[in-house]
Amino acid sequence: MPGFESIIDQQKPIGILRALLEQSAVAHALLFTGIDGVGKQTTGRLFAMAVNCESYLENTNSRVSADSAPCGQCVSCRKIISGNHPDVLHIQPQGNLIRIDQIRALGRTLAMKPYEARYRVAMISDAHRMNPESANALLKMLEEPPEQTLLVLTASETSDLLPTVVSRCQRVRFNPISIPGICRELVSHCNLSPDVARVVAAMAGGSMGRAIAMSRSDWLERRNWLVRELAGLRQAPISVGLALAQRLAQDKDRLAESLEVMLSWFRDRLVRLYGSGKIINQDLISLPDWGSQNENPEMLLTKIRAVRAAEKAVAANANLRLTIEGLILRLSEN
Ligand SMILES: [Zn+2]
Known part of the structure; x- marks a missing residue:
């Protein structure tokens, strides 16, 4: 699996994350905003890999550039890629909602020490799907952040979330992907002709995810x-x-x-x-x-x-x- 360079057209957010890595200044909570299909989830997983990457951590004293993380090869990276890392957790809406039970269960897990990770990472996808009860339960967690834990929330807009939640996260904004960026990807990975790729890219509204879904349908x-x-x-x-x-x-x-x-x-x-x-x-x-x-x-x-x-x-x-x-x-x- 490739590293951050596989994320298309998101130089700015990736730059912010790399700077955090290099300064070892990882916040307790990050909030990735942007429309669907622009790489928020993939970037979250790559960041979870990077903060735990064994070969990068071994070299941090010699001031290795964060460009080399994650390596994708070490035990930790491979566990995250395969979805088998016990300290990388993922909360997603059940139906249309993220329910309070899910946030409470997460809180119970985070109250314990991580099994093996340097940074345990809990991703909360579509955080705007939390109802007020769930959001308040999450807010308590953000007010007293569990040790060695990084929360990564994704949402389309900050305005969809409680301002108190937003203010406790470091915000990283993802842009819509450019038409040429989508086009190149469709031609090289989805077998579309350049003509058709241009049409699909122009209609996908900046979302790679949508463009891929369109090309497969x-x-x-x-x-x-x-x-x-x-x-x-x-x-x-x-x-x-x-x-x-x-x-x-x-x-x-x-x-x-x-x-x-x-x-x-x-x-x-x-x-x-x-x-x-x-x-x-x-x-x-x-x-x-x-x-x-x-x-x-x-x-x-x-x-x-x-x-x-x-x-x-x-x-x-x-x-x-x-x-x-x-x-x-x-x-x-x-
Ligand atoms: Zn690694």
Whole structure:
């Protein structure tokens, strides 16, 4: 398993962690914030390895740079990689919540000495999923930190957590990953062609995790299908539009994704009309419908607004079928 260099586009957070390592100034609690799929968990595990890495610790007196940690080879590193280190603990939401029982059980474990680690590491993923009781139980732990223990919390935003929890952690902010960064990874590790990788990377919203999930699913086929359906709407009888609306509304879990594809499609056409900005769906540019006649900016803007309004309505729990039918009818005009 590679070291910190495997984390894409996070030079700043990695720099902070390496500095902590070099100064042997590891805080009691770290809070990693950032959207899903940008490397928070992997970095947490690498940091747990680094603070316990036997070959790095042996050399700290000779001022070896923290760049060499973790080694990935020593007994401690290998135990963490395989998930078998008794002092590296991981709390995750059960269902939607991190429950107070989980935090209490963690507290009981942390009250005892570590088995073998220099630093015991407890990762709490999606810490914003703690209910107030769990958060207060964790707060007590942060107020009286157990010895030789490092807590690593991950969350999307600090605003999702109790301010008292945030203030007791050293915050490390992870950025969304750049489109070229995601693209390179998709081409070299997910077997995507550069053309397709660019589209997926542009639609992944800065999340490597999401990009990988998209590349492993039928996202691309579905986008192609949806764009073809949209392109045919203007000539099709109303029943075809209503059937499309029904299909989209029924596939509730993927509705947000479908609306995103629609937005990107109309946005691309607008960008193309103005001749400025980056086109997301580059690979579809040669479709016959792409440069459809009589297309004008006002028409495209109206469609974009209609999709945005539908997104809002869906988020506000409006009737899905009615919302999407209304949207498709609006998109069929002109
Ligand atoms: Zn090691």
